[in-house]
Amino acid sequence: xxxxxxxxxxxxxxxxxxxxxxxxxxxxxxxxxxxxxxxxxxxxxxxxxxxxxxxxxxxxxxxxxxxxxxxxxxxxxxxxxxxxxxxxxxxxxxxxxxxxxxxxxxxxxxxxxxxxxxxxxxxxxxxxxxxxxxxxxxxxxxxxxxxxxxxxxxxxxxxxxxxxxxxxxxxxxxxxxxxxxxxxxxxxxxxxxxxxxxxxxxxxxxxxxxxxxxxxxxxxxxxxxxxxxxxxxxxxxxxxxxxxxxxxxxxxxxxxxxxxxxxxxxxxxxxxxxxxxxxxxxxxxxxxxxxxxxxxxxxxxxxxxxxxxxxxxxxxxxxxxxxxxxxxxxxxxxxxxxxxxxxxxxxxxxxxxxxxxxxxxxxxxxxxxxxxxxxxxxxxxxxxxxxxxxxxxxxxxxxxxxxxxxxxxxxxxxxxxxxxxxxxxxxxxxx
Ligand SMILES: Cc1ncc(COP(=O)(O)O)c(C=O)c1O
Numbered sequence: 001x002x003x004x005x006x007x008x009x010x011x012x013x014x015x016x017x018x019x020x021x022x023x024x025x026x027x028x029x030x031x032x033x034x035x036x037x038x039x040x041x042x043x044x045x046x047x048x049x050x051x052x053x054x055x056x057x058x059x060x061x062x063x064x065x066x067x068x069x070x071x072x073x074x075x076x077x078x079x080x081x082x083x084x085x086x087x088x089x090x091x092x093x094x095x096x097x098x099x100x101x102x103x104x105x106x107x108x109x110x111x112x113x114x115x116x117x118x119x120x121x122x123x124x125x126x127x128x129x130x131x132x133x134x135x136x137x138x139x140x141x142x143x144x145x146x147x148x149x150x151x152x153x154x155x156x157x158x159x160x161x162x163x164x165x166x167x168x169x170x171x172x173x174x175x176x177x178x179x180x181x182x183x184x185x186x187x188x189x190x191x192x193x194x195x196x197x198x199x200x201x202x203x204x205x206x207x208x209x210x211x212x213x214x215x216x217x218x219x220x221x222x223x224x225x226x227x228x229x230x231x232x233x234x235x236x237x238x239x240x241x242x243x244x245x246x247x248x249x250x251x252x253x254x255x256x257x258x259x260x261x262x263x264x265x266x267x268x269x270x271x272x273x274x275x276x277x278x279x280x281x282x283x284x285x286x287x288x289x290x291x292x293x294x295x296x297x298x299x300x301x302x303x304x305x306x307x308x309x310x311x312x313x314x315x316x317x318x319x320x321x322x323x324x325x326x327x328x329x330x331x332x333x334x335x336x337x338x339x340x341x342x343x344x345x346x347x348x349x350x351x352x353x354x355x356x357x358x359x360x361x362x363x364x365x366x367x368x369x370x371x372x373x374x375x376x377x378x379x380x381x382x383x384x385x386x387x388x389x390x391x392x393x394x395x396x397x398x399x400x401x402x403x404x405x406x407x408x409x410x411x412x413x414x415x416x417x418x419x420x421x422x423x424x425x426x427x428x429x430x431x
Contacts, residue, residue, distance in 0.1 A: 046073040119267055140279065153195070191221070195224040207362050208236070215243050233250040258318035284308055351419055351422075357374040
């Protein structure tokens, strides 16, 4: 039985409030799936087993709406990882640092991520966690800004790790941390601004912030713009080079599907690299790492943003995962992402009783990332029931249901099915 068929068997019967009925929405989903230029990419992923098992207990077949937290497994990864372990590690052992290209993996994989975030080659390096890269980027930005600038601005609504690390970076560099809502950044900028840390897409609401406009404003004030791309890399065009972003970080386990704990990436704009003064100048960033010198001299280029020995297994899993992007245009991903979130919102409006949820995600396309966040007081309990029925999203305290839409492997029929199951759990009409 196909996923669509299983999903159909478990849906609520129809609309609740005079919107389009479920037959109309199902027909629209079929039409959208048939016209989807990315439909074939789904085959590149392993999907279904565990979610479908949950679905067998009275829910929709697996609908995975949590790729904004942990992307699904690309089919190319298990075999490649087995080869890395058995042959490259098991047989070649230490020779693999050179012969299997382990040593240069951070820059090589960085160059594969670069086009997905609008960066030319030689500016992205992979390694460490997002949190660690936030620290590296912020301290480097403050050092570039010089001693006259004593304020570090951070998105007041940020994912907590960025806020914690910004506070520590401010303490260590003797700057004052100023948390500011993204909408108020323009007014907060001034001659004291050293650096500004912002999220491209808000992790809770799914709001897309104005990266070009805010970067330009930070530059007009003479500061440095550092962007957290965790929720935009692989989901929408970022345009790092085009918009003159200074430094950026992002994780690779969400829309880049690199696997649990996959290493993060750090972008340092080409013309700033010479001034990148790392707060963590490990031996991997040295111009002569095997020279074993007591004195530190940074390598040229983005290599100087490395720290210590790269986590090769995770890193090479990520490299294999990036194969799913072969022939995929990020513009098509964005178009489908917006179509999926539009369609989900339309189904929610048709099936869920009015007033039961509040849509938190902005409706204008220019302000929306690749997720839909819905607020309701019992969100935690609702999400538990949804997951039990095979519709996997996540809950963000205190009251947000979060649904991530990964255009590479998600279709419109299952989006409609997920909305129908959600409506059932929220007291909408059921079969
Ligand atoms: C915006 C943002 N920044 C940072 C992180 C996490 O950082 P790390 O990879 O260090 O756990 C997340 C994780 O979900 C995130 O959403």
